[in-house]
Amino acid sequence: MSFRTKVFFSITATVVFAVWMVAGVVSALVTNSFERLDAQRTATLVSQFHREFDRRSAEVARRLDVIVNSDPIAHISVDLATRQFDPGKYFGDAQALGREQSLDFLELVGPDGGIISSAEWPARFGYKESWLLQSDDSKVFLKREDLADGAALGLIAVRTVKAGNQQLYIAGGQRLDKQFLDRLPQVEGLRVELYNAFDAASPTLVR
Numbered sequence: 001m002s003f004r005t006k007v008f009f010s011i012t013a014t015v016v017f018a019v020w021m022v023a024g025v026v027s028a029l030v031t032n033s034f035e036r037l038d039a040q041r042t043a044t045l046v047s048q049f050h051r052e053f054d055r056r057s058a059e060v061a062r063r064l065d066v067i068v069n070s071d072p073i074a075h076i077s078v079d080l081a082t083r084q085f086d087p088g089k090y091f092g093d094a095q096a097l098g099r100e101q102s103l104d105f106l107e108l109v110g111p112d113g114g115i116i117s118s119a120e121w122p123a124r125f126g127y128k129e130s131w132l133l134q135s136d137d138s139k140v141f142l143k144r145e146d147l148a149d150g151a152a153l154g155l156i157a158v159r160t161v162k163a164g165n166q167q168l169y170i171a172g173g174q175r176l177d178k179q180f181l182d183r184l185p186q187v188e189g190l191r192v193e194l195y196n197a198f199d200a201a202s203p204t205l206v207r
Helices: 003-068 071-080 093-100 130-134 178-182
Strands: 105-109 115-118 140-147 150-163 166-175
Touching: 003 140, 003 150, 003 166, 071 093, 071 150, 071 166, 093 105, 093 115, 130 166, 140 166
Parallel strands: none
Antiparallel strands: 105 115, 105 166, 140 150, 150 166
16 A cells, blocks of 8 residues: 555545544534423423412412302301201302302312212212311312213312311312413423323323
8 A cells, every 4th residue: 555545544534533523522512402402491391380380279279268258158167067957958059159269179078078069060969078088278289080071180279167066178179171281381392281191001181
């Protein structure tokens, strides 16, 4: 192999190596840049989700407090403290109160956990909601709500009202669905979707 050929291959190898190095550095910089951008977008979206969740939670709590302090609830609690309490008289109260405060879910529950009135599923009158007996009034939380046509995810708050020596439990909230997601500001390059995963084997997109 002549000296000229050796020089040619040496220069070619040097150029190829330099180009490969530059391409590798540029690729790494571009990748890191996209990763940082994605991380920033994700953090922005998560922050917006938390703000909207907190706003909706505060709104649910406020609307439920209005119901707790209403005349119908006062009448039920007074009546509940008597021996002549007839839960059938209040069968439709939850639906009326829920509509007034734009709550998708509202149940009035007696001291034994039995449903006195249900806005979302009136036919569950008398069914037990035993979980309410250990509920925490201070928090708004996510809960699966069973409905006549399936299940939904609810943002739920609970309040208790004294009824003589007993308690009247009031659980109410709003559905967490696509409308909740639509309130989130759009973040370029990201799309948020909500899936119903109550059946873990076949989660479905909430529309």
